[in-house]
Amino acid sequence: MATAEQIKALVKHFIEEDEQRFVTVALQVADKEAKKGHTRLAEDLRRLVHSKRSSPNRRVTTGLGLTTVSKRSSRQNNVDLDSLLHLSQADTRMNEVVLNDRCQAGIERVIMEHRQKDKLARYALSPRRKILLCGPPGTGKTLTAKVLATELKLPLYTLQFDGLISRYLGETAGKLRAVFDQIARSRAVYLFDEFDAIGAHRNSTNDVGEVRRVLNSFLKFFEDDSSESLIVCATNHPELLDKALFRRFDDIIEFSKPSWSDAERFIKNRLFLFDLSRLELNPLKELVEGMSYADLGQACDDAAKSCIMNHDGKMDVPLLAEAINLRAR
Structure with a gap:
């Protein structure tokens, strides 16, 4: 469920009528529940957040807290900010x-x-x-x-x-x-x-x-x-x-594509759950040349999945090299 800090933030933003921050925290709670496998609860929370609420005699507020105009001004500028x-x-x-x-x-x-x-x-x-x-x-x-x-x-x-x-x-x-x-x-x-x-x-x-x-x-x-x-x-x-x-x-x-030193730091950061302390990553230097952070991140994720499913969680350089080569192609 929501952490104590998130609950306090929800109450605070509700009292202050800060709908945008209230929605942001609510969506964070929904994402956290989804990661825990509570998909039904997460979907219910998202549905409630994104449902539209309106009243003819007050401010009109969309599910995302965007369209905050009166009935008169909405006629003058009929724009759906949600889109x-x-x-x-x-x-x-x-x-x-x-x-x-x-x-x-x-x-x-x-x-x-x-x-x-x-x-x-x-x-x-x-x-x-x-x-x-x-x-x-x-x-x-x-x-x-x-x-x-x-x-x-x-x-x-x-x-x-x-x-x-x-x-x-x-x-x-x-x-x-x-x-x-x-x-x-x-x-x-x-x-x-x-x-x-x-x-x-x-x-x-x-x-x-x-x-x-x-x-x-x-x-x-x-x-x-x-x-x-x-x-x-x-x-x-x-x-x-x-x-x-x-x-x-x-x-x-x-912005630019990573240098080798940045790429090496990125790999270690991305795969921090694996023991890389004994691995010599220099053989990967030529392989990662010209790759973007996004592609390199995908290669690291591919290597991690293969490592978990086929290698008992033991990461090695050939496994990384194979994933990088596949992603580069």
């Missing part, structure tokens, strides 16, 4: 991830500034809030958004681009305005993943008028935003982004 913003589970700590020193320092700086935002405010300064993460797929960009949400104890919402882009003239910009209204209204970490979908260069040969208008709208909303939320944009293709975007970010963190 635009997805609430994600964020339970990844900074010490659980392996990144290069430059990335790690950049992320830790953002966390530190937000933790001490009141101290900065006394000197008319504010923490970095608009962050661009760029680099190859599988190098930790989405995971970083989870780390930021976990460390700052904030909900994590991911923008659903398939719900944002509309074929009707001007409708996409209206949805984007609703998203930024939510960002201003409720402090959280908001992840714009695959950001090049709306941030592509306006002079692109494949550009269409609606995409150009969306980017112009985003630039305006993004620049006008002065909320306390943390906006994280992630892209695998920074070269496709419009140049006007870069100067609007407070920080740009570049």
